[in-house]
Amino acid sequence: MKENEKVFQILVDNTSGVLSRIAGLFSRRGYNIESITAGVTADPRITRITVVTSGDSDIMEQIEKQVGKLVDVRDIHELKPEESVYRELAMIKVRATPDQRENVIALANIFRGSIIDVSHESLMIEVTGNSGKIDAFLKLLSGYEILELARTGVAGLGRGTKNVIFFDD
Amino acid sequence: MNGADAIVRSLQKEGVEYVFGYPGVAICPFYNSILGSGIRTVLVRQEQNAAHEAGGYARISGKVGVAVVTSGPGATNLITGIATAFADSIPLVCITGQVDSTLMGSDVFQEADISGACESFVKYSYIVRDAADIPRIMKEAFHIASTGRKGPVLIDVPQDIQMQPLSRFEYPEDVSLRTYKPTVEGHAVQIRKVMQELQKASRPLVCAGGGVHLSGAAPEVRWFVERYHIPVVTTMMGLGTLPTEHPLFYGMVGNNGSPCGNRAMMESDMVLMVGARVADRSIRQPELVMGDKVLVHIDVDPAEIGKNAGPTIPLVGDIGSIFREFNRKELELDFSEWTGVLNGYRTEVPAPEASEGGRVDPGAFIRTLSLAMEPDAVYVADVGQNQLWSCKNAVMREGRFLTSGGMGTMGYAVPAALGARLADPGRQVVAVCGDGGFQMTMMELATLQQYQIAVKIVVLRNNTLGLVRQYQHFSYKDRFSVVDLGAYPDLERLASAYDIPYLHLTDAGETERILKAFLAEPGTALLEVRIDPDETV
Structure with a gap:
């Protein structure tokens, strides 16, 4: 994560409109969203939202309190870098003529990317890692023409079992 | 079903x-x-x-x-x-x-x-x-x-x-909201810390906000401050926590507050902010209440604490519950010396003026009105100059002061007064509006009459949007823009259209007599008070 950036894990009840409530709160109070991802957890009643945000410590405290007070929110806490794993997935479509193909594939291999589609003029690469790794890979591809790029945004989990939240009801 | x-x-x-x-x-x-x-x-x-x-x-x-x-x-x-x-x-x-x-x-x-x-x-x-x-x-x-x-x-x-048909109706006994569990009781450690700081303090002050009324905690707060002689100021929403003329009450704080109240805030060494948001109209410069003071922020909403001012001691919970805990502790404290200093800052309330051909002074009028009202009456102020005159001059006894403090919604007073009266039909309810706000919701005169709900309505008439005009006077050097309420309705005929008794006051010498007649009306009545558009508050 960059300086000033934090990753929050938000667990919410799967009610209708819950995503817009969270996103709306960020926008109307002027909090930044660098990335936001959401998906259902092992408990289908609960959705996990991972938000990467930036700001000073007062803003971070307000984000935690304002989000925490929304009726649908079960829990919000920071996923601290030293105690968590973050991952992001990127799909990158690069223009690659048959003679360029080998070089691009070699680069992808270094980053443990996989080629998931190929055509006469392009390659599609899937790369997973933390955001820094994906940024680095994109930088390496700068000599090539990137036709389309899809990044999922950061998902994360705390390491170990210390911070696992159990909802038994 | x-x-x-x-x-x-x-x-x-x-x-x-x-x-x-x-x-x-x-x-x-x-x-x-x-x-x-x-x-x-x-x-x-x-x-x-x-x-x-x-x-x-x-x-x-x-x-x-x-x-x-x-x-x-x-x-x-x-x-x-x-x-x-x-x-x-x-x-x-x-x-x-x-x-x-x-x-x-x-x-x-x-x-x-x-x-x-x-x-x-x-x-x-x-x-x-x-x-x-x-x-x-x-x-x-x-x-x-x-x-x-x-x-x-x-x-x-x-x-x-x-x-849609419903086969059966079973109303739940309890609510099971896994995600919503507001804190009621204050944390014992934090409560103890407050008491420790209070023992070290020499100039403590309670600043009461609207949360005190929402919690119904005014009696608990009063008991606490009276026991140790702790002075009290309020925000606009907290008015009525103590009666205006209570010896421990030093007025409202903020840019519309009393000099004495603001001075108390400045000179205190410990502030208990109780159910108040530390919002811009009350505390314009939060850093001033943080600098050299112990700030205790008591609120039921944890998100309010630290939003505008970082407290020394945050205390989340219901105000009534927290003050009941405070009141269980036995401390040997007395801050009479500090209240003595504050008493020296009190300024005399101006007596009603009857000069300049009987000109009605709005502040003096409000004071007389509030004293003519029943002691437990509900005073509903609208928004604008009328609201600020009301805050500064209405003498609260055992009654309540309602106004739209946060949103500042014009036209609030008449409908809110209607609701207040239905909540307690034995209680006198007076709505004080300007002529701008009144015209925003005067259609509710029909509702009042249809259901025979008795509300006393005072309209301070100056044919202008007074507070905006005043702002344009000071900030735009008298370039008045779109504040003139022309084609002013004849309120006497308007009242008569709704079959509502109408009184008017143009001569300050008549104030007490007219108010007596006005407040004695059994049903809804309308009192129009002519004031000078150049009055500022």
């Missing part, structure tokens, strides 16, 4: 006495079911007033106010009232009719996404998709509205859901 019957049954279970509202096709199933239910309905003349009336009712009854309107324009008209309640943390349940669920999202006649529109100023909202959910949703809505930091909850009910 259908969905609409279930809503009415739920309202009965919640002990709802009054529904303020306005029907339309999309809410007709509800208004059909409510007939014969024993719940009384009040037909407002514009939906915004339904929320204000429910709000006035909630503030005085301590219960949840209920407003029920139709879809589309009915719902959107309600918005200002909902936002007003949200800004002052007033518990409301607002029910809106909606087009059939099968048509939602297709922009049919009188469809508006009201839950989307109100998202940022409701405490929570529901769109009902199945009539079977109604008992649970109603139970949750009343619970959410009336607990923690109170506020409005919106329930949008499509017409077909209101008509």
Whole structure:
């Protein structure tokens, strides 16, 4: 994560409109969203939202309190870098003529990317890692023409079992 | 039984006495079911007033106010009232009719996404998709509205859901909201810390906000400050925590507050901020209350603590509960020396002026009015100069002071007074408005008369939007723009059109006599007071 950036894990009840409530709160109070991802957890009643945000410590405290007070929110806490794993997935479509193909594939291999589609003029690469790794890979591809790029945004989990939240009801 | 019957049954279970509202096709199933239910309905003349009336009712009854309107324009008209309640943390349940669920999202006649529109100023909202959910949703809505930091909850009910048959009605005993558990009791460690700091302090001060009234905690706070002789100031919403002439009360703080109150804030070494947001109108420079002071911030909403000022001791919980804990401790403390210093800062209240051909001084008039009112009366101030004159000059005894403090919604006073009077029909209720705000909601004169609800309405008439004019006077060097209330209605004829007794005051020498006659009117009465447009507050 960059300086000033934090990753929050938000667990919410799967009610209708819950995503817009969270996103709306960020926008109307002027909090930044660098990335936001959401998906259902092992408990289908609960959705996990991972938000990467930036700001000073007062803003971070307000984000935690304002989000925490929304009726649908079960829990919000920071996923601290030293105690968590973050991952992001990127799909990158690069223009690659048959003679360029080998070089691009070699680069992808270094980053443990996989080629998931190929055509006469392009390659599609899937790369997973933390955001820094994906940024680095994109930088390496700068000599090539990137036709389309899809990044999922950061998902994360705390390491170990210390911070696992159990909802038994 | 259908969905609409279930809503009415739920309202009965919640002990709802009054529904303020306005029907339309999309809410007709509800208004059909409510007939014969024993719940009384009040037909407002514009939906915004339904929320204000429910709000006035909630503030005085301590219960949840209920407003029920139709879809589309009915719902959107309600918005200002909902936002007003949200800004002052007033518990409301607002029910809106909606087009059939099968048509939602297709922009049919009188469809508006009201839950989307109100998202940022409701405490929570529901769109009902199945009539079977109604008992649970109603139970949750009343619970959410009336607990923690109170506020409005919106329930949008499509017409077909209101008509959907329901096989059985079982109203839940309890609410099981896994995600919503507001803190009531203050943390024992924090309470002990406050007591320790209080023992070290030499100039402590209690700053009481609207949260004191919302918690019903004024008696507990009063007991606490009287025991140790701790001086009290309030925000606008906290007025009435102590009677105005109580020896420990030093006035309102903020840019419209009293010099004495602000000086007390500056010179104190420990401030207990109680149910106050530390918002811009009260505490313009939060760093000043943080610098050299111990700041204790007591609020039921943890998000308020640290939002505008970082406290030394945060204390989350219900104010009544926390002060009951404070009051259990036995401390040997007495701050009479400090209150003695503050007493020297008190300024004399100006006596009513009768100079310049009987010119009515607005401040003096307000003071006389408040003293002529019954001691436990409800004083409802509108917004603008009238509100600021009221804050500064109304003498509160055992009554209540209501106003739209957070949102500053013009036209609030008349409908809120109507709701307040219904909440406590034995209590005198006086609404004080300017001529701008009055014209925003004067259609409610009809509602007052239809239901024979007695509210005394004072209109301070200066034919101008006084507070904006005053602002343009100071900030734009008398370039007055769009503040002239021309084609002024003849209020005497207006009152007579509604069959309301009318009095007017133009000569300050007549103040007491006119007020006596005005307040003696058995029903609603209108008093027009001529004041000079150049008056500033």
